[in-house]
Amino acid sequence: MYLKQLKLQNWRNFEELETGFSPNVNIFIGQNAQGKTNLLEAVYFLALTRSHRTNSDKELIRFGQKAAILSGHVVKSQVETDLQVRINAKGKKAWINRIEQSKLSRYVGQLTAILFSPEDLALVKGAPSLRRRFMDLEFGQINPEYLYFSSQYRQVLQQKNNYLKQLANGKSKDKVFLEVLSDQLAGLAAEIISRRLKYLTYLSEYAKKAYAAISNEKEQLEVVYNPSVPLTSEQITSESIYHEVLACFKKNEAGEIRTGTTLSGPHRDDLKFLLDKKDAHLYASQGQQRTIALSLKLAEIQLIHQITGEYPALLLDDVMSELDHTRQSALLNYIHGKTQTFITTTDLEGISWEIVKKPKIFRLK
Numbered sequence: 475m476y477l478k479q480l481k482l483q484n485w486r487n488f489e490e491l492e493t494g495f496s497p498n499v500n501i502f503i504g505q506n507a508q509g510k511t512n513l514l515e516a517v518y519f520l521a522l523t524r525s526h527r528t529n530s531d532k533e534l535i536r537f538g539q540k541a542a543i544l545s546g547h548v549v550k551s552q553v554e555t556d557l558q559v560r561i562n563a564k565g566k567k568a569w570i571n572r573i574e575q576s577k578l579s580r581y582v583g584q585l586t587a588i589l590f591s592p593e594d595l596a597l598v599k600g601a602p603s604l605r606r607r608f609m610d611l612e613f614g615q616i617n618p619e620y621l622y623f624s625s626q627y628r629q630v631l632q633q634k635n636n637y638l639k640q641l642a643n644g645k646s647k648d649k650v651f652l653e654v655l656s657d658q659l660a661g662l663a664a665e666i667i668s669r670r671l672k673y674l675t676y677l678s679e680y681a682k683k684a685y686a687a688i689s690n691e692k693e694q695l696e697v698v699y700n701p702s703v704p705l706t707s708e709q710i711t712s713e714s715i716y717h718e719v720l721a722c723f724k725k726n727e728a729g730e731i732r733t734g735t736t737l738s739g740p741h742r743d744d745l746k747f748l749l750d751k752k753d754a755h756l757y758a759s760q761g762q763q764r765t766i767a768l769s770l771k772l773a774e775i776q777l778i779h780q781i782t783g784e785y786p787a788l789l790l791d792d793v794m795s796e797l798d799h800t801r802q803s804a805l806l807n808y809i810h811g812k813t814q815t816f817i818t819t820t821d822l823e824g825i826s827w828e829i830v831k832k833p834k835i836f837r838l839k
């Protein structure tokens with residue numbers, strides 16, 4: 475699969491831009507603040523209907539304008555698909571072949587993309603919310619149900635938290651309604667957690683191999699799910715997870731009413747990265763963190779390919795110059811000939827050119 479054509483209208487600093495891409499390597503060269511990241515962000519948004527760097531879609535609309543429009547042609551098994559996403563003050567809507575999609579979860583997945591930027595280093599040492607966001611974005615791309623359940627979960631969680639606050643301040647007394655909400659939330663949590671478990675098992679295996687390849691097998695990487703609800707049954711199924719989440723809600727009930735928030739569930743989960751069984755969050759060096767982040771991205775490419783049968787587009791924002799020659803080679807050899815790649819750079823010096831075959835070069839000004 476690859477993105478053949480892209481059109482931007484009032485997207486960030488672009489008033490209008492229409493361009494075609496190579497199915498192989500595309501390189502955007504330009505000085506600072508020319509729009510290189512904005513362009514990658516547009517490709518990412520066309521794929522996921524979310525930005526990698528902001529949750530506020532109105533930032534994406536060009537200053538002084540009311541709406542932004544992204545359009546593109548994706549080619550998959552020689553079939554071309556027309557994609558479009560429009561953003562305005564009210565929200566966003568998406569079209570496939572000019573047909574408006576009733577839900578964004580029906581749209582996502584037409585184009586898949588993996589973005590790697592220097593901020594991804596924070597995935598290892600940063601806040602748990604970054605790792606949850608990582609899971610949600612990646613698993614949402616390969617499983618529309620994951621996306622659907624996540625959005626339902628967020629809504630019911632909000633409802634439950636509002637109700638907990640009412641119980642806390644004495645405006646409501648009816649615990650039965652709390653039980654109804656908890657039950658609904660536990661059902662949705664089980665759908666999310668079971669998918670996280672499944673995809674993380676694959677992801678961990680791929681990441682371990684990628685890490686070994688990049689580091690010359692110096693250490694062994696493990697990616698471990700760290701759910702906020704302890705999963706103790708011998709055979710973990712959606713049903714068993716549902717019961718464990720519900721039991722956890724019940725156990726924490728007094729605390730939840732006191733604080734007015736739901737204390738456990740997918741919104742409190744985390745991931746752990748272990749290098750030779752030691753927690754990378756505490757011990758990994760800068761270089762090791764970079765290798766972990768890179769291995770994860772490479773693992774995602776494999777996971778998306780395994781689940782969808784297609785390789786995602788790979789977006790590399792300012793990362794080539796951050797990687798030494800060995801890691802650049804490992805990265806480019808890994809992706810060579812498989813995935814459409816977009817690379818941004820301020821100058822061509824930092825890139826090992828002998829590995830990038832026949833790139834299409836764009837100069838941004």
Ligand code: ATP
Binds near residue numbers: 511536537792
């Ligand atoms: P660097 O090499 O520093 O990373 P870049 O080429 O990646 O630079 P971008 O992050 O793409 O630069 O930003 C380009 C410009 O777009 C910036 O000057 C920024 O202020 C501007 N910009 C960001 N959002 C908007 C917007 N909504 N409307 C208009 N311009 C915007």
Ligand code: MG
Binds near residue numbers: 510512791792
């Ligand atoms: Mg940039």
